[in-house]
Amino acid sequence: MSSASPAAVRRVDNPISLFDLQRQRLRLEKGIQARIHTVLEHGQFILGPEVDLLERRLAAFSGTSHAIGVSSGRDALTIAMMALGIGPGDAVFVPAFTFAATAGAVVSVGATPVFVDVLAETFNLDAKDLDRAIGEVKAAGRLVPRLVMPVDLYGLPADYPAIAAVAARHKLTVLADAAQSFGGALGNTRVGALAPISATSFYPTKPLGCYGDGGAILTSDAGLDEAVRRIRSHGRQGTGDAAVQLGITGRLDTIQAAILLEKLDVFEAELERRRAIAAAYSKALGDLVTVPKVATGSASAFALYTIRVPDRDALRSRLDAAGVGTGLFYRLALHQHPAFAKLDRRPLPVSERLADEVVSLPVHPDLTDDEVARVIAAVRAALATA
Numbered sequence: 001m002s003s004a005s006p007a008a009v010r011r012v013d014n015p016i017s018l019f020d021l022q023r024q025r026l027r028l029e030k031g032i033q034a035r036i037h038t039v040l041e042h043g044q045f046i047l048g049p050e051v052d053l054l055e056r057r058l059a060a061f062s063g064t065s066h067a068i069g070v071s072s073g074r075d076a077l078t079i080a081m082m083a084l085g086i087g088p089g090d091a092v093f094v095p096a097f098t099f100a101a102t103a104g105a106v107v108s109v110g111a112t113p114v115f116v117d118v119l120a121e122t123f124n125l126d127a128k129d130l131d132r133a134i135g136e137v138k139a140a141g142r143l144v145p146r147l148v149m150p151v152d153l154y155g156l157p158a159d160y161p162a163i164a165a166v167a168a169r170h171k172l173t174v175l176a177d178a179a180q181s182f183g184g185a186l187g188n189t190r191v192g193a194l195a196p197i198s199a200t201s202f203y204p205t206k207p208l209g210c211y212g213d214g215g216a217i218l219t220s221d222a223g224l225d226e227a228v229r230r231i232r233s234h235g236r237q238g239t240g241d242a243a244v245q246l247g248i249t250g251r252l253d254t255i256q257a258a259i260l261l262e263k264l265d266v267f268e269a270e271l272e273r274r275r276a277i278a279a280a281y282s283k284a285l286g287d288l289v290t291v292p293k294v295a296t297g298s299a300s301a302f303a304l305y306t307i308r309v310p311d312r313d314a315l316r317s318r319l320d321a322a323g324v325g326t327g328l329f330y331r332l333a334l335h336q337h338p339a340f341a342k343l344d345r346r347p348l349p350v351s352e353r354l355a356d357e358v359v360s361l362p363v364h365p366d367l368t369d370d371e372v373a374r375v376i377a378a379v380r381a382a383l384a385t386a
């Protein structure tokens with residue numbers, strides 16, 4: 001605009017976006033193109049050799065016996081629940097503060113999501129409220145408590161030891177919605193190995209992303225591995241004709257696997273960079289805003305770096321004016337979505353408060369040190385004028 005000061009023009013000329021996949025593409029393009037070309041030449045577009053190789057690499061990375069490439073993160077959750085035999089009449093306990101797909105997958109297998117509150121400090125499932133919610137469902141007697149689906153929000157693993165203890169007491173299975181946390185860990189145990197079965201996503205902006213839709217299921221249970229492989233391929237056993245159970249079109253494309261193989265080679269370095277940026281933000285902003293807490297021994301994949309501020313909309317518009325991209329994950333808790341409005345409501349005060357206070361800052365691995373400093377300066381300036 002003509003009225004803008006020279007400084008403002010300069011900032012708007014070099015906006016910092018929340019995600020920047022083009023910089024990563026420029027770094028990796030040669031290798032990715034070569035791998036895609038190989039797929040075009042061999043022509044095995046469905047379950048080709050790249051899928052097989054990627055599955056072995058993902059299992060080795062996460063420390064599980066099996067990894068199965070599937071069509072998306074949402075499909076990974078659906079297929080995992082089908083493999084576990086979850087269906088109508090079953091209660092599946094999910095955190096109320098997460099992406100809508102977590103509950104959507106539950107509804108799509110005919111089961112009923114039960115919303116559980118989260119902890120404000122970690123944004124993740126509150127094991128005490130989980131215990132309460134299971135007790136309520138048991139007392140009501142309409143649904144059978146079957147499954148708990150913790151979400152590793154923003155990349156930070158949920159408190160699996162506490163959740164597993166509650167689940168075991170009530171004889172529930174645990175399925176991890178690890179869509180945002182591939183690369184994260186609790187102690188020496190990586191995401192994928194933190195629950196009996198885990199689902200992750202390779203949506204382009206997730207920590208490990210492909211160039212379209214993709215996902216994976218991770219497990220060390222050979223029976224679940226076999227069931228998942230059948231379900232992702234129309235319920236067929238191996239190359240046989242017979243559908244031995246209900247399945248879906250749920251495979252990971254060979255071309256997406258080829259892209260992921262190239263990105264997996266640099267994934268550890270990218271995780272390091274995300275963590276270094278997050279550490280710089282927390283050090284520089286911790287006195288002004290509530291910064292994400294990562295307990296000693298936990299490692300977040302930092303899919304997102306999310307702070308809490310009382311007037312998040314004002315901060316967001318000031319950052320926008322300063323050329324700093326932000327995102328709101330999530331503006332609504334699950335029970336506030338029209339699609340889930342008919343489900344029973346429990347008190348979910350923390351989830352509702354977080355939905356009003358969160359704002360995510362850029363944390364992608366291609367940010368320069370100069371850009372990290374600009375984000376910090378912009379946040380401090382925006383809050384100083386508040």
Ligand SMILES: *Cc1c(COP(=O)(O)O)cnc(C)c1O
Pocket residue numbers: 072073074075098099101102151177179180201202203213214215
């Ligand atoms: C992204 C995401 C999903 C769904 O993954 P898609 O690959 O987009 O289907 C599910 N749960 C959570 C928590 C997510 O962030």
